[in-house]
Amino acid sequence: MDQSHPGTSPRPRAEPVDAAFENGSHMTAHPILSWSPSAIVFDCDGTLMDTERHWQEARSATFRAFGLKPPAGFADRAKGVHFTECGALMAEETGKPDLVDELADTLLTTFTALVEQDPVTMPGAAALVRLAVGHRPLAVASNCPREMVESCLGRAGLLSCFDHVVVAGEEVRPKPEPDVYSVAARLCGVPPEEALAVEDSLTGMESARRAGLRVVGIGPRPPGPESEQADLWVPSLADPELVAWVRSRIGV
Secondary structure (H helix, E strand, C coil), X not given: CCCCCCCCCCXXXXXXXXXXXXXXXXXXXXXXXXXCCCXXXXXXXXXXXXXXXXXXXXXXXXXXXXXXXXXXXXXXXXXXXXXXXXXXXXXXXXXCHHHHHHHHHHHHHHHHHHHHHCXXXXXXXXXXXXHHECCECEEEEECCCHHHHHHHHHXXXXXXXXXXXXXXXXXXXXXXXXXXXXXXXXHHCXXXXXXEEEECCHHHHHHHHHHCCEEEEECCCCCHHHHHHCCEEECCCCXXXXXXXXXXXXXX
16 A cells, blocks of 8 residues: 555634534534535544454553553543554653553553454444445544454454555554545545544544544534534444435445
């Protein structure tokens, strides 16, 4: 895969959210639902695959292995962060700067073992991907190592659905930098503003927005400015109105 650094530009400001949607009414009031993306780029961890719980367990096990106590709120700060940066964060917040590499290596090894034992897709993920496949270019943009992403998707029977898998590497900076999404849109052959990102972490949403993609956020809508990281929030990929939108706008 060509991993040359694409040029990036600030993402245009998202369209204002309809007042009815702000008040909890049906998603059909939201402007993004009148739009049809030319490509869809999915995050993997916590969006397609139920691996965030494995990362949480791996982080806890790694802290225990080194006799360290997890700092308060660490799980929230680490969500969506590349494993090497997570190792550095673990070392920094526990005052053990000499353990950066060891913590990162142990974290990845532990996570890999957990995923191999229990690869599970997120609710609605497989059905939504299969609804869109063949109708639009599909890609995955992840902070995880390629072998991990492809192994998870392969065991879930989803790998063949994707035209491209883009991961952070030597020339592709990890989220929240925009690189993985910029590269994914380019490989799909569409301008970033014509592509849709599907993400569960604020780190990933920031990456997609900086690359210029529109964003569907998965999970509870956060309060305050963080809610603006996504153009649209849905509780899961099984959300009936999201599925109906994909069926009418994409899966045709």
